[in-house]
Amino acid sequence: MIDFTPTADQELFVKTARDFGREVLGPAERTLDKMADPEEAFKSDLFWSTMQQAFDLGFHKMGLPESYGGLGLDAITAGLVWEELACWGAGFSASLMAGAVVPRLIAFMAPFNEELVNKYVIPFCENDDARLISAWGSSEPDIGSDGKNYTDKSVRHRTTARLRDGRWIIDGTKSNFISNGGIANSYIVFACVEPDQGICGSGAFLVPADAKGVTRGKCVDRLGLRALNQAAVYFDEVEVDESNLIFPPGDGYPMLHNAIITVGNLGTGYLALGTLRAAYEEALAYARERVQWGKPIAEHQLVAQKLFEAHTAMESMRTFLWKGSWLCASAFPGDLKTSLSAKIHATNLAAKHTAAMAQILGGYGLTRDYPVEKYVRDAPLLQVMDGSNDTLMVKAAALL
Template sequence: MEFTFTDEQRALQGLARDFFESEVRPVAAEYDQREDPRDCVPWELIEKGSRLGLRTLGTPEEWGGGGADLLTQALVIEEMARVDIGVSKTFSHNWKVSSRIAALCNEEQKKRFLPPFVEDHRYLLSNAVTEPDAGSDSHLPYDVPEAGPRCFAERNGKGFVINGMKTFIALAGVSRLCVLWARTDRSVGITKGLSTFIVPRDTPGVSNGRIHDKMGMRLYNNAELIFENALVPGENLVGGLGQAMQQRAAVAKGGNIELMSHALGCARGAYEHALEHARNRVQGLKPIIEHQAIAMKLAEMAMEIEVARSMVWRCAWSSGNLIPPDNRITMFSKVFCTEMALRVTRKAVEIFGGMGIMKEGPAEKYLRDAAVLLHMDGTNQINLIKVAKRL
């Protein structure tokens, strides 16, 4: 395993650090505290970051993106999420979805969908799977007709008419294109009855329901998507009918690494604030870091962050180099890293004392942001059940 970073990797890491320090840090807390989630989308930051290449960093190079590998992505995400996890996730979600389009779509589809995304600095992508009655069942499938997503795409001449609803969908209130999982056969379970479609957001019959009002990660938009007789051309079906689950398995490896890196960055951001506070805050006539209870807490935080970083780097390296990759490692590393972030951010809140829970201080936002990670891309419980099945 080789972790000597190239000049290019270090340059990208520095670019992300500088942009997030100079542009995102000064405004992130103010966006976070806006009451209406519609007002929390930092469009100016998205556009500025996009001009630096951050919105398309993980998009394959042949389609005009940065083509960054998973290890480079992890390095960049750590720097971004350290400042604000929501802006970071807004960028990296587009790396993930555009890479899926590049991996799964045919040439004609890629030519139709990727250039408009790459060229427009405000063009964002969504990936819609979860429904009000189908959450974990899409990640740990009960492969029977009654379970899993119900949103249905019915053949109609050369196209498909889509009806149903998706929930908790990242960027769905602001995205222009959606990779959609819809049922195309109700008589079988989801391993055979789910298909993937590319649906432009301006398709008649596609609308938003609620814009979700989350406790954390507030700069990362989440919304419901409603499909009412939305007619999608047959050319927007990805691959063959009934292949969605197999397609996801083929491209899933990046998802956990993306989340782990966010957990790492979030924990590091909280730790750095806590360390600085502990050096400056005087109680008992000395900086509180000189009290052993606080010093040990900080040492534990540093230890956990370092363990998580080793996991992230190892998983990112393995995904590119081990054939086949060992999916168990990324699954339980996602669990470890996200729960580590919750532990570390909670300790940061404690080190800040009363100021830890005040919105004017920096600590409480990290704790709220970390809590959101536990529920994303399959809950931690579901990830552990999947690991257990592979022991």
């Protein structure tokens, strides 16, 4: 039943990701991370040329069906690639991953809206234009973890949508944390249509970034994942077609939200795995070179223990994520409890062990001369991305 041997195709995809990571993504991510003003990063040619090269190689459309021009990769193969890409740059990889959210959701809902497939999914796959990157907005200044509070009817998105003359009018603000918020070409926006139904009264709307009334905030200045643009998005009397309601409000909301989290949490887990692997590989190489007390520090037992524990953590993260991906490949979108648990496990271990890896470099691990300090800064954001680990744990525990 279990086979860990990669196929020839999987090896090829991973090699392509590794070559791209070593030559393009890694150097770009390190430069973007060091830019003092995050706005500067997303106006730079460096960011956009790197994104374009990622699109040219097809990483943006890994999860989209071949019938629409996507690569149609199964979840395990895509996971192998995400681990590799994240090892070179978790911030940029998070942007690339979030960037496919609009076409993926439309493709998921394709039987109900063929017109949007032709307008958004096929061009995304066939034009391979990095400017078509997208974003999704559920969280708001007052709605973070509450996005998962399906029972309390007084909790609802403050962003609203109402029908006027056969057009939806959208008003409201999405939080500072919208991945690709400041650079996306289109958005999935959760907006309240039926206030009596609480958060389940929200529908999912497709909103083009150039629609009149859409404005974006500045990229929020953060500890880590600095190659990921995160910004608020504002909607002021934004009008969209009636058919832009791609998922209606009602009892289906938890199903949709949970499906997004089931897939998204695995992605975040792979970002954590790649981040820890990068830190581990750097610490291992350093520990084999650095001599103190007459021998390479890797031979001091307490240093060896840190390396061993990080290695074991990665093995457990990887197998858990593969199981989640296998469930996703077997019956889309997979199993919620497994995805939540694998994400919590992976991101908590990444935060713990990246810090240990930095300690192996002693004082140098805390300087900007070595990349390891960046991994220590990136990892905690992954503990909050796609839901804070504490709230995901509450959700997963309820499914035991």
